[in-house]
Amino acid sequence: MNSLAPSGVSMNERRIEISPSDLVSFMQQRDQVFDAELYTKKYNAMSATQQQAMARQYAEQEVLYREAKSLGLDQNDEVLRRRLIQKLKYFLEGLIQAQSQPGAAELQQFYDANKQDYLxxxxxxxxxxxxxxxxxxxxxxxxxxxxxxxxxxxxxxxxxxxxxxxxxxxxxxxxxxxxxxxxxxxxxxxxxxxxxxxxxxxxxxxxxxxxxxxxxxxxxxAAYYPAWEAIADKLLRDLQRSQFAAAQQAQINQLVDQYQ
Structure with a gap:
């Protein structure tokens, strides 16, 4: 596509090769929403001018990133380390969210198991x-x-x-x-x-x-318990948050197990 941006760093560190998939990933990272199908459609719906502008933004960030690395600014940086960890957690959460859509039966079961929280x-x-x-x-x-x-x-x-x-x-x-x-x-x-x-x-x-x-x-x-249907949106958020936390930790454990 462009001679700006990487699907992998070129042997020439001054060259940036950008593919549509790089820009789709860039858009997802920017919005902290990880849905490749949705963002591929968004990218394809852009005009050529908008795609070029997006490529320029990507290239600017890639240049700054490479220059910072060349100066050793990424070494022993605890703030950067924490941000990278958080970004990976966001990425894992997006993958989990795309796969998890609880139904009515699951919502009611979650409500019954945690009813005291909704008094x-x-x-x-x-x-x-x-x-x-x-x-x-x-x-x-x-x-x-x-x-x-x-x-x-x-x-x-x-x-x-x-x-x-x-x-x-x-x-x-x-x-x-x-x-x-x-x-x-x-x-x-x-x-x-x-x-x-x-x-x-x-x-x-x-x-x-x-x-x-x-x-x-x-x-x-008087205090009362609402019908679960009346708070279905809140239940969905709470259930997904609970599922995300468990699934995210499971994925982290799998990654850790790959190390010695």
Missing amino acids: VPATATFTHLFFKQEGADPASAMARAEQALEGLVADKESYAVNSDSFPYHRNYVKKSAAQVARHFGNEFATSLFKLSPQPSTWQGPVVSAYGAHLVQISQMQ
């Missing part, structure tokens, strides 16, 4: 009133919260609550215990999820890492 946690939707803790003693904050609760129970329409500004948000929608704990602390999250939703009723006080709170819970969603 959707319980969530709460709530608003709160915050009463700041002064010093290490939460008693004053609790007392203020209890007083406010009494006023709200007696006259929830017009009672003016003298609450404090909370560091985060006033309203929380469909938050899990872990998400709630990040803003309020574990003690608050545990206590909150023991309460029942009462959309128009203030409950508490509930202690947090910052003080005391009155909470109004509008909705609680």
Whole structure:
């Protein structure tokens, strides 16, 4: 094809011979997608100008690579060593991915075997009133919260609550215990999820890492396992990742076994 690029290095180190298969491999390496049939079609669909431009890119990289090697820049280079190892792993992964297309039965079997990983946690939707803790003693904050609760129970329409500004948000929608704990602390999250939703009723006080709170819970969603069909795309990614890791290690083991 071109007098630019190698299907093997020429005896003349200043000569680069490029074949279509070299450019197909180059495109796959560039995109980190290893599907020779697909990229052969992509290459053949290019115009002559586009193919020449691709050959030029390949040639430039080959020249820089050869010049770097001639200067010994590849010697004792741990970063380069790691990159080459990673590139081979990507290559092996591409080969495995092209061969692996799990069906519905495999997805369901994988889901059943790893069901706990797909549990959707319980969530709460709530608003709160915050009463700041002064010093290490939460008693004053609790007392203020209890007083406010009494006023709200007696006259929830017009009672003016003298609450404090909370560091985060006033309203929380469909938050899990872990998400709630990040803003309020574990003690608050545990206590909150023991309460029942009462959309128009203030409950508490509930202690947090910052003080005391009155909470109004509008909705609680129990934890549940989704139907596997509803998360089929995620299951496919997870199953393939699991298969890739095992198959890749098997291929690496085969390569290692070829060495003494």
